[in-house]
Amino acid sequence: MSKLTDLIEDLVTANRILATQGIVDSFGHVSIRHPDNPKRYLLSRSRAPERVETADIMEFTLEGEAVDAKGRKPYLERFIHGAAYEMRPEVMSVIHNHSPGVIPFGVTGRKMRPIMHMCATIGHEVPIWDQHSKFGDTNLLVESMAMGRDLAKKLGKGRTALMRGHGAVVVGADLRATVYTAVYLELNAKLQMQAEAMGKVKFLTKGEAQKVAATTTPPNVNRAWENWCRKAERPYRE
Ligand SMILES: [Zn+2]
Numbered sequence: 001m002s003k004l005t006d007l008i009e010d011l012v013t014a015n016r017i018l019a020t021q022g023i024v025d026s027f028g029h030v031s032i033r034h035p036d037n038p039k040r041y042l043l044s045r046s047r048a049p050e051r052v053e054t055a056d057i058m059e060f061t062l063e064g065e066a067v068d069a070k071g072r073k074p075y076l077e078r079f080i081h082g083a084a085y086e087m088r089p090e091v092m093s094v095i096h097n098h099s100p101g102v103i104p105f106g107v108t109g110r111k112m113r114p115i116m117h118m119c120a121t122i123g124h125e126v127p128i129w130d131q132h133s134k135f136g137d138t139n140l141l142v143e144s145m146a147m148g149r150d151l152a153k154k155l156g157k158g159r160t161a162l163m164r165g166h167g168a169v170v171v172g173a174d175l176r177a178t179v180y181t182a183v184y185l186e187l188n189a190k191l192q193m194q195a196e197a198m199g200k201v202k203f204l205t206k207g208e209a210q211k212v213a214a215t216t217t218p219p220n221v222n223r224a225w226e227n228w229c230r231k232a233e234r235p236y237r238e
Helices: 003-020 079-087 100-108 117-122 131-135 145-155 175-198 206-215 218-231
Strands: 029-033 040-044 057-061 093-097 160-163 167-172
Touching: 003 029, 003 040, 003 057, 003 093, 003 175, 003 218, 029 079, 029 175, 040 079, 057 079, 079 093, 079 145, 079 167, 093 175, 100 160, 100 167, 100 175, 117 175, 117 206, 131 145, 145 160, 145 167, 167 175, 175 218
Parallel strands: none
Antiparallel strands: 029 040, 029 093, 040 057, 093 167, 160 167
């Protein structure tokens, strides 16, 4: 199989994993940058991630125009993806989700920080993007490049950002690492809520978070990926 075919299969798998891990429900999406053209990205048509098949994967320009839609309807919020790829050349994958644990942090302004080693890749402090600050009353969907770019600006150089009253965005240097971060962002949210109810929390220091993130390499990520593939009933590829 070609590299592109393999990556598209991995992208379908990522959709199923995010669903089985409870990171996305009927909504939310995951994309990869096109391996042969950095000005394009690949993302499913508008469909629940758990149902995504190879034929659903569409190609988009960074501005969110479908290259050959073949009658398929795209996600309304695809601009989250294009704007992140535009601003961050090293980013190869983007996830947008509304997992329940992250929502309370987005609306209270309580800073989310890594609470344990597996969660270090979320970054030392997760920024919160409030769409209302720049765009006023909206339907809370990221339905233009202007909104996507504003969100990407808030993400800055980090891997994660929360979206007030909406969800989160996660980016990474490859698809599997990005799925890994999205899964542990949700776990961090749940654990942080539990720990803060008990008392003052000593989070990972900035140095600890950086050291752990530096050792979160493909062999580690693949151990989780293989396990998640099996649970999602998808074939595992090394
Ligand atoms: Zn959304």
